[in-house]
Amino acid sequence: MAELNAFITEETVESDADGPLSGKTIAVKDNISTEGLRTTCGSAMLEEYVPPYDATVVTRLKESGATIVGKTNMDEFGMGGTTETSAYGPTKNPVDHSRVPGGSSGGSAAAVAAGDADLALGTDTGGSVRNPAAFCGVVGIKPTYGLVSRYGLVAYANSLEQIGPLAPTVREAAELLDVIAGPDDSDSTTREEGADSNYAAAADGDVDGLTVGVVTDLVEGADDRVVEVFEDAVADLESEGATVREVSLDSLEHAVQAYYVIAMSEASSNLARYDGVRYGVSASSASGGSEDGRSESSGVSGGFEGNWNDSFARSREAGFGPEVKRRVLLGTYALSAGYHEKYYKKAQDARAWIKRDFDEALSEADVLASPTMPVLPPKLGESLSDPLQLYLIDANTVPVNLANLPAISVPAGEADGLPVGLQLVGSKFGEAEIVRAASAAES
Amino acid sequence: MTAQALEQRDLAVVIGLEVHVQLETNSKIFCGCSTEAAEDEEPNTRTCPVCLGLPGALPVLNEGAVEAAVKVGKALNADIPEETSFHRKNYYYPDLPKNFQITQYDAPICRDGTIEVEIEGERRVINVRRAHLEEDPGSLQHKGGSIDAADYTLVNYNRAGTPLMEIVTEPDFRSPREARRFLAKLEEVLEYLGVFDATRDGSLRVDANISMVPADEVDADGRIDEEALAAANRTEVKNISSHKGAEKALAYEVTRQKNAIQRGRAVEQETRHWDESRGITVSMRSKEEEKDYRYFREHDLPPLRVSDWKEKIDIPELPDARRERFREAYGLDVEAASKLTSTKAVADFYEDVVEEFDPDLAATWVADNLLGELNYRDMAITDVEERLGEFTRLIELVDAGEITRKNAEEIVLRRMLDEGEPPEAVIEAEGLGTVGEDEVERAVAEAIEENPEAVEDYRGGEGGAINFLVGQVMRKTGGSADPGDVNAMLRERLDE
Numbered sequence: 001m002a003e004l005n006a007f008i009t010e011e012t013v014e015s016d017a018d019g020p021l022s023g024k025t026i027a028v029k030d031n032i033s034t035e036g037l038r039t040t041c042g043s044a045m046l047e048e049y050v051p052p053y054d055a056t057v058v059t060r061l062k063e064s065g066a067t068i069v070g071k072t073n074m075d076e077f078g079m080g081g082t083t084e085t086s087a088y089g090p091t092k093n094p095v096d097h098s099r100v101p102g103g104s105s106g107g108s109a110a111a112v113a114a115g116d117a118d119l120a121l122g123t124d125t126g127g128s129v130r131n132p133a134a135f136c137g138v139v140g141i142k143p144t145y146g147l148v149s150r151y152g153l154v155a156y157a158n159s160l161e162q163i164g165p166l167a168p169t170v171r172e173a174a175e176l177l178d179v180i181a182g183p184d185d186s187d188s189t190t191r192e193e194g195a196d197s198n199y200a201a202a203a204d205g206d207v208d209g210l211t212v213g214v215v216t217d218l219v220e221g222a223d224d225r226v227v228e229v230f231e232d233a234v235a236d237l238e239s240e241g242a243t244v245r246e247v248s249l250d251s252l253e254h255a256v257q258a259y260y261v262i263a264m265s266e267a268s269s270n271l272a273r274y275d276g277v278r279y280g281v282s283a284s285s286a287s288g289g290s291e292d293g294r295s296e297s298s299g300v301s302g303g304f305e306g307n308w309n310d311s312f313a314r315s316r317e318a319g320f321g322p323e324v325k326r327r328v329l330l331g332t333y334a335l336s337a338g339y340h341e342k343y344y345k346k347a348q349d350a351r352a353w354i355k356r357d358f359d360e361a362l363s364e365a366d367v368l369a370s371p372t373m374p375v376l377p378p379k380l381g382e383s384l385s386d387p388l389q390l391y392l393i394d395a396n397t398v399p400v401n402l403a404n405l406p407a408i409s410v411p412a413g414e415a416d417g418l419p420v421g422l423q424l425v426g427s428k429f430g431e432a433e434i435v436r437a438a439s440a441a442e443s
Numbered sequence: 444m445t446a447q448a449l450e451q452r453d454l455a456v457v458i459g460l461e462v463h464v465q466l467e468t469n470s471k472i473f474c475g476c477s478t479e480a481a482e483d484e485e486p487n488t489r490t491c492p493v494c495l496g497l498p499g500a501l502p503v504l505n506e507g508a509v510e511a512a513v514k515v516g517k518a519l520n521a522d523i524p525e526e527t528s529f530h531r532k533n534y535y536y537p538d539l540p541k542n543f544q545i546t547q548y549d550a551p552i553c554r555d556g557t558i559e560v561e562i563e564g565e566r567r568v569i570n571v572r573r574a575h576l577e578e579d580p581g582s583l584q585h586k587g588g589s590i591d592a593a594d595y596t597l598v599n600y601n602r603a604g605t606p607l608m609e610i611v612t613e614p615d616f617r618s619p620r621e622a623r624r625f626l627a628k629l630e631e632v633l634e635y636l637g638v639f640d641a642t643r644d645g646s647l648r649v650d651a652n653i654s655m656v657p658a659d660e661v662d663a664d665g666r667i668d669e670e671a672l673a674a675a676n677r678t679e680v681k682n683i684s685s686h687k688g689a690e691k692a693l694a695y696e697v698t699r700q701k702n703a704i705q706r707g708r709a710v711e712q713e714t715r716h717w718d719e720s721r722g723i724t725v726s727m728r729s730k731e732e733e734k735d736y737r738y739f740r741e742h743d744l745p746p747l748r749v750s751d752w753k754e755k756i757d758i759p760e761l762p763d764a765r766r767e768r769f770r771e772a773y774g775l776d777v778e779a780a781s782k783l784t785s786t787k788a789v790a791d792f793y794e795d796v797v798e799e800f801d802p803d804l805a806a807t808w809v810a811d812n813l814l815g816e817l818n819y820r821d822m823a824i825t826d827v828e829e830r831l832g833e834f835t836r837l838i839e840l841v842d843a844g845e846i847t848r849k850n851a852e853e854i855v856l857r858r859m860l861d862e863g864e865p866p867e868a869v870i871e872a873e874g875l876g877t878v879g880e881d882e883v884e885r886a887v888a889e890a891i892e893e894n895p896e897a898v899e900d901y902r903g904g905e906g907g908a909i910n911f912l913v914g915q916v917m918r919k920t921g922g923s924a925d926p927g928d929v930n931a932m933l934r935e936r937l938d939e
Contacts, residue, residue, distance in 0.1 A: 033499040046498070053492050055499060154498040159742035187501050188744055265739065269533050272542035273496050277598065308537045308596075335533070335737035344739065 004092045006072055006101075006110040008040055013068040015061070021179060022065030027117035029108050030071040031078060032163065033152035034058050041154050042074040042086035042104075045280045045319030055152020056187065057121060057163050057180045064179040069117050072107030076321045077271065078123060078156040080104050081131050081393055084384045085323040092380070095137060095419060099377040102132030105166065109136040112166050119176050123153055125161040126259050127372075127397025130409035133166055134372035134421025137411045139173040139438065140166045142397075144429045145404035147194045148177075149184030155270040157263035160401040170410060170439040174199035177431065193429045202432035203439035208241035210437060212424075213365030217252045218396045222374035225415035230371045233412035233422045233441050237369075240440050247365060249357040251350065252399050258350035259398035260391060261334050261343050268331030271324065276315030326387065351402045358403040362427040367437045370396050372409040372421030396423060406431050410438040453658035454704065456697055457667060457675070458622050459614035460689075461650040462629065463607050465579065466511040466638050471604035472578050473502030473545065478605050486599040494604035496540030501743050504529075508606035510756055511638040512552045512576050513749060515608055517758045518632050519556030519571050527552045528746040529576075533737040537596065538580040540603055546577035548738045552749060559763065560628045562621050569625050570613040579605040582645070602645070614652065614672065617665060619693035622651065626686040631762050635787045642823075649683040653696045655704060676712040680724055683717050692717040695724055765790055773802035782810040788824045789814065795831050800838055808838055812852055816860055833859060837866040847925055850875045875923055886919040887932050901937055909933060 008030045015022075028034060031041040033051035035058075040046045054062070061068065075085040083106025084090040091106045093099040094114040101110040105122025109132030112120045122129040124142035133140025141164045148163045155161070165176035181194030214234060219227060238244045276282035320328070334343035361368055375393055383390050400407040405425055412422035422441050426434040471478055474493035492500035516523045530548035556571035581603040587594030610629070616622045630647065633639035640646055654677035660668040680696055683689045695717075700710050715724040760768070762784050769780040769790070783793045783806060797805040813834065817823060827834070837859070841851045850873075851866075858869045869875070890912050891898055900908035909930065916929045 031499075033497075039498070041498070049498070051492075051497065051499070053497075053500075150499075151501050152499040159740075186503060188503050189742070266742070269531050269543050269737070269739070272533060272535065273498070273540065275535065275537075275542060277537060278495060278540065279497070309535065312535055332737065335739055337735045337737075340737075340739075 004094055004097075004101075004110050004114055004116075005089050006091050006107040006114065006116060007070040008042065008073050008086075008088045008107070009038055010070040011037055011068075012070075013037065013062075015063075015065050015067060017063050017065045019063060019065035019179075020175060021061065021119070024066050024118045025069045026061060026066045026176075027069055027072045027108055027111040027120040028058065028061075029074055029105050029120070029122050029163075031074060031123055031154040031156075032058060032071075032121060033154065034068070034071065037068075037071065039071065039154065040088070041078070042076040042083075042088060043319065043321065043324070044087040045274050045315075047087070047281070049279050051152070053152065055163075056149035056184045058152065060180050061121075066119070066179075069111075072105070072111055072120060072122075074107055075104035075128075076324050077154070077267070078104040078125050078128055078161070079267070079323045079327050081127065081390055082378065082380075082383060083107060083110075083132070084380065085321055087321055090380055093136060093377050096377070096417070098379055099418070100135065100380055100383075102135030102373070102377060104128040104132075105140075106132045106136075108166050109133050109138055109140065112136070112138045112168060118167075119172060120166040121176075121180070122164055122166050123156075123161055124164050124397075124401065125157050126263060126394050126401050128161075129164040129166060130372050130397050130407060130421065130423060131394070133409040134411075134423075135377040135419060137414075137419030137421075138166055138168055139170050139411070139442075140164060140409045141173050141177055141431070141434075142400060142407045143177065143181065143431060144193070144406040144426075145401075146189050146191045147181050147406070147429065147431065149180075149182075149187040149190050151184055151186035155266075157266040158270060159266060160259075160263060169203075170408070170435060170442050171200055171203040173408070174203050174431075174435045181431075191429075194431075197431070199431050199435050202435040204436060205240075205440045205442075207237055207437055207440040210237075210242045210367065210433075211365045212237055212242050212244045212437065213247040213361055213368045214244060215252070215361070215368050215370045215425075216246050216248050217250075218370035218374075218399075221395065222371045223376060223415075225376065226371045226374060226420050229413040229415050229420040230369075230422060234369055237437065237441055242437070242440070245365060247361045247368065249354070249361055249399075251353040251357040252395075254350040255354055255399040255402060256391060256395050258347040258354070259394065259402055260330075261347035262351065262402070264327045264331030265334045265344050265347075266331070267324075268328045268335060271320075271328055274316060274319060275312040276319070277312075281315050281319035282311075323387070354399055355403045358399070358405060358425070359427075362405075362425075362430075366426075366433055367430075368425040370423050370425075371412075372396060372423040376415060376418045376420070400425050404428065406434055408434045408438045410441050412441065454655040454701055455658040455661045455667075456617055456619075457614045457654050457656055457672060457677075458616035458619070458693060459652045460610075460612045460616070460622060460625070461652075462610045462612075462626065463579075463648040463650075464610065464629075464633060464639055465643065465646040466508055466606040466608055467640050468505060468507040468511060468606050470505055470507070472505050472508045472576065472606035473604055476604065484601055486597070486601060489601040490603070494540065495600055496542075502545060502741075504744055504747065505606065508576060509552070509747065509749065509752065511606070511636070512574070512608055513752050513756050514636045514638055514758050515574060515610075515633065516553035516556065517753070517756070518636055518761055519553060519558055519574065519610075521553035521556030521571060521574065523553060523749055523753050524550060525748065525750040526550065526746045527749050529741040529744045530738045531741050532577075534734065536580065537598055538583050538603070540581065540600060544578060544580065545741050545744070546609075547575035550746070551575035558625070558628060558632065560621070560625050562624050567615075567621070569615045572611045572613050574608055574610040577607050577609060579603060579607045614654075614667070615665070617661075619690045619697060622693055623686045623690035626689055628762075630686075631786070635760075635762055635765075636758055637787070645684065647684060649689050651680045651683060651689060651693055651696075652677050653680065653693055653700070654678070655697075655700050655710070676710040678710065678712070678724075679714045680717050681714060681727070682719075684719075688717065688719055691722060692724060695722065699724070759787065762787075769793075773797060773806070775802065775806055779806045779810050782814065786824065788828055792824050792828055792831065796835060796838070799835055800842070804838070804842075808834075812856060816856055820860055822860065827860070830859075833865045840866060840870070844925070846870055846875050847923065850922060874921055883916065883920060883924045883929065883932065886916045886924070887929065887936060889919065890915040890933070891936060898937060909937075
């Protein structure tokens with residue numbers, strides 16, 4: 001296990017409950033709160049933060065009989081697509097140790113791919129479940145916004161993200177989704193949908209009569225080797241009885257820009273709470289020379305001499321990594337007076353446009369198909385130096401988050417010995433449909 | 444207009460208020476933590492992951508707070524929209540657990556309300572621009588000095604998440620006194636609605652905007668020329684926590700600003716802090732002036748449809764209407780009607796008493812006797828409202844002649860309040876039951892027997908002598924005889 005660095009914290013939490021996941025092991029992404037088990041979000045800021053409560057999904061896992069085996073590595077606060085921005089070092093791709101596992105749920109995908117856990121929970125803000133699922137050759141689902149409770153999920157961009165399952169097969173991913181889906185009084189954005197779901201039953205491989213829309217805008221920019229595997233997978237679906245047609249969504253060319261403006265703006269607010277006062281890195285520990293050490297041992301938080309503004313700044317400077325700082329700064333800028341209209345407002349308009357485009361496309365097709373990732377897994381260290389390049393590899397996944405829709409990434413085959421994922425997007429709360437289509441595409 | 448010109452003109456005061464009131468709900472606005480006496484508890488014990496802003500916690504809107512806000516909206520005759528939603532106000536401050544406050548921005552729960560206030564005998568309509576819901580931050584305790592000089596500061600999050608309503612008026616006040624009257628009226632209305640507890644520490648917090656405009660820019664109806672208003676520099680005075688404090692702080696500002704203008708100096712546009720103990724306002728650091736709160740939608744709370752709440756939620760009769768009804772239905776004078784409607788609890792108590800007794804009698808007992816004694820003891824009607832039955836029995840006992848009115852007022856009622864005893868127990872213990880006629884007759888006979896000189900004086904036409912004899916009888920009967928009756932009996936016997 002240590003070889004891949006898939007886990008930040010390895011600790012077993014057994015469940016006595018007899019349920020659908022009894023006997024299964026599960027890895028939980030380290031931005032999902034676990035009572036008594038530290039939850040770092042891949043950040044030095046929360047190195048010693050131990051939540052006093054369980055996220056709703058963790059409660060449901062425990063009730064389902066699953067055994068938690070640890071907390072998985074991730075890009076810091078979910079900000080990244082390679083798991084390299086983690087303060088706990090990068091995770092290696094189990095398929096090729098010189099490559100990244102994708103991200104931000106890279107630890108979860110790697111743990112499942114390597115067999116270190118039967119199942120895993122990831123979170124998907126702009127592709128963070130589907131991206132590592134594709135790169136590691138496992139199945140990952142990003143549920144419809146509001147299907148799965150976010151209570152206890154440490155927010156990065158709260159209007160975009162969902163907790164989603166990772167598993168070796170479509171059926172197992174659907175079984176895990178059945179456990180975590182459904183309304184929760186602690187999350188006002190959940191709905192009645194998912195209350196008595198049986199998505200696992202939809203994994204029947206029957207695509208006879210299903211219409212698959214190939215989103216040409218998301219195929220054109222992809223690596224040729226990826227496109228080849230993708231086209232074979234679509235042809236397979238067709239041979240199993242699906243109707244394939246091409247669709248184009250003009251709005252998608254704005255998706256990456258809109259996504260980053262919205263995600264960074266929300267992040268600038270969601271991450272404001274990390275000031276060292278109540279938990280996390282406090283200025284006294286961050287200054288290095290303090291006898292008091294960490295806040296937990298001294299009982300003094302934010303105990304930096306001088307004014308609180310300096311104290312907050314010191315904590316944040318010491319606790320956050322460069323990618324987090326970049327996104328918080330850009331998000332703060334985008335929301336500021338004078339720029340709000342130019343960036344945040346415009347991004348919201350683009351988001352509305354993307355939603356409309358998807359609605360229209362999904363009125364002509366049952367599911368929409370594209371490669372999950374336009375590229376093969378990069379080498380470790382290759383993309384980190386160029387943030388813009390990093391952002392662009394999210395082109396196929398972020399539109400789905402902007403439209404609040406469900407999507408699945410299923411292994412479609414290999415190119416140069418590396419996994420390629422097929423992304424299938426469904427209509428709102430149309431999880432059964434994408435599970436069905438993905439189960440047919442499963443190789 | 445130059446400062447030169449301004450300093451020679453008469454100035455009019457322009458004041459607008461932003462009033463923060465804590466709404467009385469069972470639990471906090473976004474979590475299940477109790478709000479009851481949160482400030483008296485051990486610090487940081489009435490908290491949970493939500494109100495501490497722990498990573499991953501999400502707010503869930505307390506419908507009780509929405510209901511209270513809708514009541515306020517109806518009482519202010521405000522527009523309540525179809526849909527209301529929440530925003531984040533982003534700023535860093537140590538009392539703010541998330542370093543943003545969940546509040547309302549472009550879709551407040553109330554807009555365009557009014558409140559009528561009687562100011563110097565004149566009814567004035569004060570316009571309320573908006574009223575919205577938000578969460579209270581925690582509270583800070585500065586140790587070793589005031590806000591700018593403390594050695595260190597402690598944070599208590601017990602208060603964090605208490606529902607607040609921010610009520611923003613138009614700049615409709617023309618004097619500090621008017622602002623004070625408005626606040627008193629607002630409290631009265633809120634108290635009637637059952638959504639506010641004035642006795643609670645920090646339940647009312649006021650920010651006041653104040654500026655001076657040339658008096659001739661104000662027309663006869665009190666409207667101010669927009670340009671003149673925009674041209675005037677205003678100060679925002681924070682940290683006001685009572686009506687009286689508002690009047691004092693604003694009076695200080697009026698003087699300060701007038702002095703500055705008359706000396707040809709410009710009033711600085713700034714935020715000032717009211718220092719209650721020193722009775723002055725002090726400038727707060729100016730770098731906080733250009734605040735950019737980066738408002739944006741709070742996506743964790745879906746928009747709430749409130750249009751149908753309006754219809755479903757009833758509000759009680761409000762103080763003005765009740766005062767009017769008391770005058771008409773019970774024939775009370777203005778003063779008695781005002782006293783008896785000063786709080787909803789008093790008015791309710793009176794209406795319970797008046798069911799059994801004559802309105803004037805009930806008014807005298809409630810407004811004069813009971814409220815007077817309560818006030819003297821720093822008690823409120825709510826401390827005794829459960830003992831309505833004891834109080835009405837006391838009036839009945841007087842009515843039936845079982846005890847004298849004087850004893851009821853001066854001994855029984857006081858002991859009832861001091862000792863918490865029922866009237867019968869007090870009467871028994873003090874031996875105050877009115878005496879039988881036999882006993883009074885015996886006392887009258889004795890008094891005549893024992894005081895021949897007084898009898899002589901009386902018969903000699905000296906009017907005062909009878910009072911002496913009445914006093915003797917009263918003493919013998921322990922004050923339980925009716926002095927009028929005694930007087931009549933004495934005269935009867937002496938004139939035989």
